[in-house]
Amino acid sequence: MFMDVHTARAVFYKLQAELYEKNGYTCALPFNKQKGEKKDYAYFTGIVNILTEHTLRTYAKQNGLQYGRDVKFDDNPLSLSYITDEAGRLQGIMSRRFDGAYPGTENPLAIWEVKEYYYTTTFGSRIADGVYETQLDGFEINTISKETQKNIQHIYFIDDFNTWWNMGKSYLCRIVDMLHVGHVDEVIFGKEVLERWPKVLHELLAAHEVAVQGR
Template sequence: MESFTGIFNMLTEHTLRTYANQNGLQYGRDVKFDDNPLSLSYITDELGRLQGILSRRFDGAYPSTENPLAIWEIKEYYYTTTFGSRIADGVYETQLDGFEINAISTETKKKIRHIYFIDDYNTWWNMGKSYLCRIIDMLHVGHVDEVIFGKEVFERWPIVLHELLNDQEVSVQSR
């Protein structure tokens, strides 16, 4: 696990635990996230029948890989000396994931937020500006819902988590 991923997971757990404690809920049962999905994310209907499945595993899902409200990818490329195909592949995979997520969300009428976390100034700003532009394009056309850069994770990610928690509350209340 890379350092950005570790910080991200600690921040996520802290935010969700705090929310659970403040609302009389149990972390891990009522409020949870999957920090290392070992399965594909999928959508089921009210009877548990499979409605759609994504073709790649992601770096995390909230609240889980079954009927996620959000899935995310974390791209951290430290100490690279050249801008290689691994980074380009990661950007293109994210774009394809966005197409797939949008299609499944439209077909099932269940919104899945697709969040992209990237870190390493040198990789993106000095060597990969063209791919950074592609990431911004993905954001503007809706292939990702949010891009969080480096230390922005400390301020922005807890806000996004609270938005997800509120979305989940509204979903449960409307049943």
């Protein structure tokens, strides 16, 4: 399932042309942190954002709802995600910002982070620290979910064949361990995002609809 930089670039630009530009989408398409000729869009993050907006817009249209009002997501959370009660009182708050939240950072049903390492040449402490941070996020999310009786899905997107399969397979095993023990609810690997992520979003949409009806 893992992509290399060439495959990820091709998938991103295909989605950008066929969905984003053709339909006038508005989600963020951030750039990577590379310099020189390597500077370009953050391909995997862009893929996730385009697919999210496409899935939510399609759902809204099919159900007579308005995207951005009735159906929405935060594609670039600038605040910490937090939980409030019916009176608006703060019940719990995360320690780190994430790369996306549905439907938003207040009472999210899902929060996710995207890790793409297409230009990595060595498996260093930065990547290892990222895995450890995700595990700590899982502990925190599980604690807050239990204390507030809110089911918050923690989703982890990772990509780059060389990074995870050739250089960091032991840490890839740690990620699978995190999935098995419940520190993340879903791990989406590379091009798996094309089929799996829309299905997860539809599950979230259904859960949100039940929650709204319950109120």
